């Protein structure tokens with residue numbers, strides 16, 4: 001999944017579900033800050049990739065990480081890959097929650113964004129190695145190509161659902177009611 005789509009799907013999912021995850025209704029400024037944290041969390045796992053949205057800005061982290069993962073060889077013309085290593089594991093997810101755990105809501109938002117990224121990558125054919133360094137790859141039965149038509153459809157679908165939610169149409173609630181009444 002592309003960085004911008006990771007951020008969009010994570011923030012849209014947060015808008016749809018945050019009322020179930022937070023123990024209070026945040027004020028406008030706090031809600032905005034939490035959404036920014038979700039977006040930031042959703043870009044964090046790709047800090048291991050020097051060409052990613054975040055990795056481009058923190059080359060001092062992304063370049064050494066990509067060498068460590070074996071994504072780059074010392075020779076400049078060698079093929080660059082993205083193997084999704086430690087930064088795409090549940091260990092990194094737990095660490096980023098733990099690092100801000102004193103700020104419960106922000107820890108939840110950061111971990112939410114991070115987890116949304118891992119789910120997004122598990123929706124691509126390459127999958128994710130959640131238990132890195134164990135090589136078992138996790139992916140959903142249905143996957144789509146990174147940057148492809150289905151990825152954009154999925155992203156815009158969530159974006160529209162989140163926009164409707166902000167306008168007062170509670171989709172999750174309607175769905176629950178539909179299931180409960182059937």
Ligand SMILES: [Zn+2]
Pocket residue numbers: 045046084088117121
């Ligand atoms: Zn990724």
